Amino acid sequence: MKLPRITRRLVMLLAASALLLGLPAASAYASSASTGTGWIRLAHLSPNTPAVDVYLYSFGNSKAQTVLDHVAYGTVSPYLPVAAGDYSVAMRAAGASPTSQPVLSTSVTIQAGHAYTVAGMGPESGLRLQVLDDALTTPVGQSLVRVIQASLKQHVVTVTFGSTVLAANLSFASVSSYQAVLPGTNNVTVTSGSVSAHSTVTLAAGTVHTLVVLDGANGLEIVNLVDASGSGQPPTGGVSTGFGGTAPHGPGSPVPWLAVIGAGALLALTGGLRLRRDGLQPRHRFRAGI
């Protein structure tokens, strides 16, 4: 099959530019999805459970990929980027042998481009590892926020951001759904009966937060976790960052050269015609002279 000339040229040009850049063809996947990476963070949110060592195992591998030592109540690790796949998380008493039987373990499937929080939750007597799906996108111009209720002293709390209720009557060891809020700096208030706590929190557009209610030394504490952050006002479309000074030039326009050839042809033609006329005229005259 013979492609039309213009198509063949186009294909060659595209192939050449792809080769030149040494890059794969355009892709619309998120970067993390393209690289097969997801994120996991590990947390200790059980008020009366002593510090633990937290182990992250890639499924089927007995050697821990990551170990967080001496994780105390209220601690949340940064997100660890990990290859998508199946993992297990185990908790052992702080300082216990890595080969000892874990106090607790759970499995978690990490998808590319997704983030998870695995938290030890509940009272020590009913400790469990809970896997939470963390949000990575916000409605444009808004912030997402949810609440983890990890206070044992106050079993049921209500949490507000300014006048917005983020969680009403949230009971111990439970998590509210993410809620979209208008960005801004506001007072976060946690109330439980006559007990309350306050904190000033800034929620910027394009950010995702988790507020954790903890038992503090004196009353309740509020911890503001950043789950994810991006551009609050994402720019429209692509970016104009080139003027073409190094772009591969296509063949130059043939018009100037064709004009030169034309001018040459005209010159040669004129000369040729004159020669012919000059060559004929004397003979005419000669004949006329007879």
Place this chain on the structure above:
Amino acid sequence: MPTRRPAALLSLAAGLVVIAGGTAGLLLTRHPVQPVRPAAGVAALPAPTGPIVAPPQPADPRPVPRPVSLTIPLIGVSTRLITLGLTSKGVLEVPTSTSVAGWYTGSPEPGAIGSAIIVGHIDSYLGPGVFYRLSELSPGDKIYVKRADGTLVEFRVTLVQIYLKDRFPTQAVYGPTPDPELRLITCGGTFDYATHHYLSNIVVYATEVS
């Protein structure tokens, strides 16, 4: 008239020479012209010196100093960073100079949690711009951002992509991320001589080294 003969001969000869010259010119300029790139794979600059900061903790985030300069040793990039906003049409501003890069102030600071955006030109009308060799980067290559307090943030490239501008993946590039990341953006792909714009953007994705 015998004096006209040499003039006519000269005209004919000159005409033939011009035709030959024009034909040669036409044939010799039928091939595309490729730009010359410097040798790849050899670090063109040393890594900058300074205290490298640890990645941020997720709890109660503190303000992060603004970025002041960018170094990419492998491809010889060393530039101060200007600040960029959005145009009235919501399009990302670009540096007026093709030899400096800029940080979009609407994105997180490099080294804070989230996707920090830095933009630079691939070229000017005349020659290479600050991000001319950006597409030579590959996963694992190092990128350094110096901040106003003198500290350095070290990033490692995870992915290099090229996107058609009219199919630019806004969410992947500007959307939230849970860890400190960096995106470097420049132009690439085919240059459209009709509109005087490149048709694609090259995006380098990087994450902070912990």
